[in-house]
Amino acid sequence: MPALVAGIRVAVLSRNVSKRMGQVAMNYWLVKSEPSVWSWDQQVAKGAKGEAWTGVRNYTARQNLVAMKKGDKAFFYHSNEGKEIVGIAEVIKEAYPDPTDKTEKFVCVDIKADKPLKTPVTMAAIKADKKLADMALVKYSRLSVQPVTAEEWKLVCKMGGI
Numbered sequence: 001m002p003a004l005v006a007g008i009r010v011a012v013l014s015r016n017v018s019k020r021m022g023q024v025a026m027n028y029w030l031v032k033s034e035p036s037v038w039s040w041d042q043q044v045a046k047g048a049k050g051e052a053w054t055g056v057r058n059y060t061a062r063q064n065l066v067a068m069k070k071g072d073k074a075f076f077y078h079s080n081e082g083k084e085i086v087g088i089a090e091v092i093k094e095a096y097p098d099p100t101d102k103t104e105k106f107v108c109v110d111i112k113a114d115k116p117l118k119t120p121v122t123m124a125a126i127k128a129d130k131k132l133a134d135m136a137l138v139k140y141s142r143l144s145v146q147p148v149t150a151e152e153w154k155l156v157c158k159m160g161g162i
Contacts, residue, residue, distance in 0.1 A: 026069075026071060026072055026073065027067070027068070027069065027072045027147065028072065028073055028074070028075075028147070028148040028149070028150065028152075028153040029064065029068060029072060029073070029074035029075070029091075029145065029146065029147060029148055030074060030075040030077055030085070030136070030137055030145070030146045030147075030148050031053060031074045031075070031076060031077065031089065031111065031144065031145050032077045032078075032079040032144045032145075032146075033076070033077070033078065033079065034078070034079050034080045034081060035078045035081050035082060036081060038051075039078070040076050040078065040086045040087045040113070040116065043076060043087070043089065043111070043112075043113045044087075044113040044116075046112065046113070047112070047113075048112055049112070050090075050092045050093075050110045050111050050112030050113075051110065051111065051112075052093075052098075052099070052108045052109070052110050053065070053108050053109050053110070053111050053145075054098050054099065054100045054101075054108040055098070055100055055108075056098070056106055056107075056108065056144055056145055057101075057106060058143065058144060060140075060143060061143055061144045061145040061146075062105075062106050062107060062145075064143075064145040064146060064147060065095050065107050065108065065109050065145055066095045066107060067147075068091045068094060068095065068109050069091065069094060070091055070092060070093065070094055071090065071091065072090070072091040073088055073089070073090055073091075073114065073153070074088070074089045074090070074091065074111060074148075075087075075088060075089075075148060075153075075156065076088065076089050076113070077137070078120075079144075082120070083122060083123040083124075084120040084121060084122040084123065085117060085120060085121040085126075085156060085160065086116060086117060086120045087113060087114070087115065087116040087117055088113075088114040088115050088116075088117070088157075088162070089111040089112060089113055089114055090111060090112055090114045091109050091110070091111055092110045092111060092112050093109060093110035094109060095107040095108070095109055096108065096109075115162070117157075117160030117161060117162060118160060118161030118162060119159070119160055119161045120160065121156055121159045121160045123137070123141075125159060126138060126156070126159075129155070129159075131151075131155055132152060132155065132156070135148070135149075135152050136148070
């Protein structure tokens, strides 16, 4: 998946350039969960204290978690059941060791629910939009934590009524 890793490098490089220029850059992400395991409603119920995003056991997804910074936004995607983006979450604590990982190789971040989409955006709708053909959700559909470009973010937010 060199293209995805390159995308991560670009996101991190972009953030570093912005820092040098005195700007605070925000990156965008997508996190996936099966609603029967952890749903948007459960995330919302955690309130401002949020919840640790644990259980990620893929190295590319791990690198994405490491790249996340406090204040970054993430689409909350219901996978397998529903297959739709249902809300926006915010990173409230940067990467730290995942307490559920006995190997001590993986990390987690804390996220809180920010706001629901007025209209959930389905995987079918994303695939139907040619402007989103290169979105990680389409190209790397099994990856649980993915980068989202600013352009993709704006378009999906518009599709979701935000």
